[in-house]
Amino acid sequence: MPADFDGSNPATRWARFCDLLWYDEGLGLWLDVSRMALNQRDIEGMQPAFAKAFAAMAALESGAIANPDEQRMVGHYWLRTPELAPDAETAGHIAGEIDRIEAFGHQVLAGGLQAPGGGTFTDVLWIGIGGSGLGPLLVIEALQAEGQGLPFHFIDNVDPQGISRILGRLDDRLGTTLVIVVSKSGGTPEPRIAMEQVRARLEQRGGRWAGQAVAVTMVGSRLDRLAEAEQWLARFDMFDWVGGRTSITSAVGLLPAALTGTDLRAFLDGAAAMDAATRAAALTANPAALLAASWHVAGHGRGQRDMVVLPYRDRLAVFSRYLQQLVMESLGKKLSRDGQVVNQGIAVYGNKGSTDQHAYVQQLRDGVDNFFVSFIEALDDPADIPALAGERPGDVLEGFLQGTRTALMESGRQSLTITLRRFDARSLGALVALFERAVGLYAELVNVNAYDQPGVEAGKLAAASILDLQGRLEGLLADGAPRTLEALGQELQTADPEPLFWILRHLSANDPAYRVSGSWAEPASLAFARV
Numbered sequence: 332m333p334a335d336f337d338g339s340n341p342a343t344r345w346a347r348f349c350d351l352l353w354y355d356e357g358l359g360l361w362l363d364v365s366r367m368a369l370n371q372r373d374i375e376g377m378q379p380a381f382a383k384a385f386a387a388m389a390a391l392e393s394g395a396i397a398n399p400d401e402q403r404m405v406g407h408y409w410l411r412t413p414e415l416a417p418d419a420e421t422a423g424h425i426a427g428e429i430d431r432i433e434a435f436g437h438q439v440l441a442g443g444l445q446a447p448g449g450g451t452f453t454d455v456l457w458i459g460i461g462g463s464g465l466g467p468l469l470v471i472e473a474l475q476a477e478g479q480g481l482p483f484h485f486i487d488n489v490d491p492q493g494i495s496r497i498l499g500r501l502d503d504r505l506g507t508t509l510v511i512v513v514s515k516s517g518g519t520p521e522p523r524i525a526m527e528q529v530r531a532r533l534e535q536r537g538g539r540w541a542g543q544a545v546a547v548t549m550v551g552s553r554l555d556r557l558a559e560a561e562q563w564l565a566r567f568d569m570f571d572w573v574g575g576r577t578s579i580t581s582a583v584g585l586l587p588a589a590l591t592g593t594d595l596r597a598f599l600d601g602a603a604a605m606d607a608a609t610r611a612a613a614l615t616a617n618p619a620a621l622l623a624a625s626w627h628v629a630g631h632g633r634g635q636r637d638m639v640v641l642p643y644r645d646r647l648a649v650f651s652r653y654l655q656q657l658v659m660e661s662l663g664k665k666l667s668r669d670g671q672v673v674n675q676g677i678a679v680y681g682n683k684g685s686t687d688q689h690a691y692v693q694q695l696r697d698g699v700d701n702f703f704v705s706f707i708e709a710l711d712d713p714a715d716i717p718a719l720a721g722e723r724p725g726d727v728l729e730g731f732l733q734g735t736r737t738a739l740m741e742s743g744r745q746s747l748t749i750t751l752r753r754f755d756a757r758s759l760g761a762l763v764a765l766f767e768r769a770v771g772l773y774a775e776l777v778n779v780n781a782y783d784q785p786g787v788e789a790g791k792l793a794a795a796s797i798l799d800l801q802g803r804l805e806g807l808l809a810d811g812a813p814r815t816l817e818a819l820g821q822e823l824q825t826a827d828p829e830p831l832f833w834i835l836r837h838l839s840a841n842d843p844a845y846r847v848s849g850s851w852a853e854p855a856s857l858a859f860a861r862v
């Protein structure tokens with residue numbers, strides 16, 4: 332039985348550390364939650380809730396409609412253990428897609444599949460947002476060996492400056508760039524618009540779109556139909572029952588691995604091994620349950636402490652962004668599954684250690700106590716970075732991690748630590764699967780649907796109505812007559828002049844045909860005309 336959380340006594344601390352430490356030899360992974368406020372009383376008190384959560388997870392894995400709002404099954408666990416899928420056809424389809432992805436990667440890298448104008452592909456341009464962008468970015472940043480496979484470039488936004496920068500960088504290599512357009516729904520505006528920009532530029536530079544374009548999307552989506560009609564180079568399936576934020580073990584994460592010569596089977600194997608470990612139906616034997624329970628206690632079940640992710644490995648700097656979507660889009664919900672207003676969630680931020688120790692860790696140690704730190708470290712230091720003048724960078728990094736962990740404890744701040752024996756494709760798969768399961772279990776504890784995202788729709792709808800308003804506004808101003816915002820509002824029958832101000836400020840910054848009189852500091856004084 333672990334002693335209660337109390338940093339002041341080394342003997343108690345050590346006993347607690349030994350009692351709570353989770354380790355799996357096959358995974359090469361330790362989890363230490365001894366410096367979280369998880370006490371024996373909590374562990375006992377949570378048993379019934381966890382028994383229900385484990386049962387819910389088992390039902391989810393066997394194909395229950397775990398996402399009732401969208402009437403969908405939730406099957407990311409099947410992606411790394413296809414035989415778990417509810418029927419043989421689905422299992423065969425998953426396994427077949429993995430084989431196809433692997434073969435496609437080999438063909439592109441070996442030059443069997445060439446750019447339409449001849450020659451091997453030189454680059455990959457990946458267009459996708461949210462889960463269709465973050466997982467691939469993590470795979471590339473974390474796993475691509477220097478100089479191995481194709482260089483990757485990402486467009487994960489509709490920012491014209493961002494698009495311009497990437498197109499400028501590729502420029503005369505656009506004809507030999509493999510463009511991968513990724514959207515589960517196949518209708519998200521940002522990647523669709525970015526794709527059209529890329530396509531236009533690529534064709535200007537003599538490229539042939541269909542011979543260079545690949546789609547990753549649901550069968551039958553708008554994107555899928557386009558790719559099929561135009562006979563794009565390849566299409567890969569994004570299954571209906573996989574959400575964007577848990578799609579990294581689908582083509583979304585496997586294709587980047589295949590195109591960089593990364594061992595995608597090891598990645599899947601690590602995730603599958605962690606899935607097996609996190610099926611243990613006992614709280615202290617299950618690392619995902621230990622995580623979920625620690626988060627719950629730290630934030631009083633209401634997300635009152637933020638998760639600060641501090642990986643002590645540069646290659647994992649993007650992991651906090653990845654977790655941001657996984658955790659916040661899954662848990663950040665207004666309503667419980669019973670329709671009660673709960674406003675749940677856990678805020679996630681972070682970058683990497685020890686770098687952040689020279690930035691915001693000051694506040695973590697001395698400022699507002701509204702967080703817990705998740706340290707992540709890997710033990711394998713590369714052999715080509717030796718000790719110089721008695722200083723070995725790997726030892727210094729480890730020392731800084733321990734130092735920060737101790738300094739936090741001394742001021743009563745909570746932290747947990749995940750230690751990987753090795754940092755590789757297998758351990759990244761395990762790490763991702765660990766957090767996926769912890770999020771699923773936590774959602775059961777706080778009774779929210781982790782697999783929908785109704786809040787995202789509100790912003791999308793509002794954006795669509797702004798673009799509609801802009802269209803009508805431009806139509807009105809086409810007659811050349813100057814109008815105040817109030818007059819425009821009346822003619823457009825909108826009671827709110829503020830969106831008109833925002834639209835016209837942007838339009839007039841980009842189109843010299845817009846003439847503005849009055850003072851920008853006094854919006855009501857402004858009049859606009861298109862001459």
Ligand SMILES: O=P(O)(O)OC[C@H]1O[C@H](O)[C@H](O)[C@@H](O)[C@@H]1O
Nearest residue numbers: 461462463514515516519575787
């Ligand atoms: O892959 P897509 O369908 O284009 O979706 C991309 C992303 O945008 C949506 O708005 C969702 O909130 C995300 O969960 C999703 O990953």
